[in-house]
Amino acid sequence: xxxxxxxxxxxxxxxxxxxxxxxxxxxxxxxxxxxxxxxxxxxxxxxxxxxxxxxxxxxxxxxxxxxxx
Numbered sequence: 695x696x697x698x699x700x701x702x703x704x705x706x707x708x709x710x711x712x713x714x715x716x717x718x719x720x721x722x723x724x725x726x727x728x729x730x731x732x733x734x735x736x737x738x739x740x741x742x743x744x745x746x747x748x749x750x751x752x753x754x755x756x757x758x759x760x761x762x763x
Contacts, residue, residue, distance in 0.1 A: 697732060698742050698758035705733040706763035713760040724751055726761055 700706055708730045711721050725747035726732070733745040742758045744751055753761075 695763060696759040697734065697744065697753075697761040697763050698755055700734045700763060702734050702736050705731055708732055709762045711761055713757075717757070717760060721757065721761065725749060732761070732763065 697706070697708075708726060708728055710728055711718050711726055713721070730746060734742060735745050735750060736743040738752075740755045742753050742755075744753065
């Protein structure tokens, strides 16, 4: 399921990252790679705030839907 569907407080492992090469590269640079733990911190409107590799990152719905957990 995409990270956008996870509940706040849940820690899950990233299974895969979708999208075109440019999107996958951008997400990898932010720390979103397979087998990495990610915690949903909060959901604000269409955005999801997550903790990945000791960094808090806000993702819009489009990017959040590309990260499968």
